[in-house]
Amino acid sequence: MRVxxxxxxxxxxxxxxxxLTAYGETVVATAATAPELRTAIADLSPDVAIVDVRLPPSFTDEGLRVAAQARARTPGFPVLVLSQHVEVLYARELxxxxxxxxxxxxxxxxxxVARFVExxxxxxxGGTVLDPDVVADLLSRRGQEExxxxxxxxxxxVLRLMAEGRANAGIASRLGVTEKAVNKHINNIFGKLGLLPDGDDNRRVLAVLNYLEAP
Structure with a gap:
């Protein structure tokens, strides 16, 4: 994996x-500013970019903007964003x-370290990983309390573990239950939220989170 x-x-x-190097991955470039990051992604076509939300020169949301531009050029380009604090607006944009x-x-x-590399x-x-604190914030801020x-x-x-990017087998292991039980919970979740499971875990997670954060 080139990073x-x-x-x-x-x-x-x-x-x-x-x-990342210790875990056998290849870091092809590091960047300290948004322009450097933009150039590295465009020139090197990495498998994934790890991006700080706030980068020079203005330390606002340059990192996020570079990530969005990269995904606009290459739909689905993998980006892992790092942030100092929970900022739901940025999660929504992603x-x-x-x-x-x-x-x-x-x-x-x-x-x-192991969880970060995972x-x-x-x-x-191509998966989706959201910080547990971000998920908790989304759950507490949405307008569908009832x-x-x-x-x-x-x-x-189960919903939180899905949002963290865990597959059904991983959720089952974490909770100490069978995969059959996890599948039942997921079907119940979608039924209660009015969402139909489509067999695509990533899109299901995205659909659920977008539903939860809707005003």
């Missing part, structure tokens, strides 16, 4: 590169094109 990293903090940038190959994690999650690989393979209240505690947990 480009866009991060202005030198220590974190170097740390990410070292982590989800707006309805495609997979997306991740949004808080920078603190990098400390769990997230990068899921995104590179609808979400129909979900049982276990169904909410």
């Amino acid at each position: 480009v990293i866009g991060e202005d903090q030198a220590l974190l940038r170097d740390g990410l590169a070292r982590i 989800l707006s094109d309805g495609r997979g190959g997306l991740g949004y994690l808080l920078k603190d999650r990098v400390a769990d 997230a990068v690989r899921i995104v590179a393979a 609808t979400i209240a129909r979900l049982t505690p276990r169904e909410r947990e």
Whole structure:
């Protein structure tokens, strides 16, 4: 897997590169600014880009803009966005094109090295990974309290694990239940939310999250 990293903090940038290299991945370029990141993605065509939301020169949302531009040029181009804080607006923008190959994690999650590398690989393979705190925020901010209240505690947990990019087998292992039980929970979730399962886990996750964040 060929990776480009866009991060202005030198220590974190170097740390990410070292982590990925130690796990057998190839970091083809690192960038400290939005223009450098844009050039690296365009010239090197990596398998995935890891992008800080805020990059020089203005430290607003340049990283996100570069990611959006890359996905506009190459639909579905895999991007894992890192953020210092939960910013639901950015999560919404990432989800707006309805495609997979997306991740949004808080920078603190990098400390769990194995999980971070797993997230990068899921995104590179076309999956969707959202930070648990982002999912919790989406669940608490949407305007369908009564609808979400129909979900049982276990169904909410399944929904969160789906949003983190976990496959049904991974959810079953995490919860200590069978895959058959997980499938039943997922069908119940979609039934209660008025969404039909289409056999595509990534699109189902995106559909659910977009539904949950609707005003």
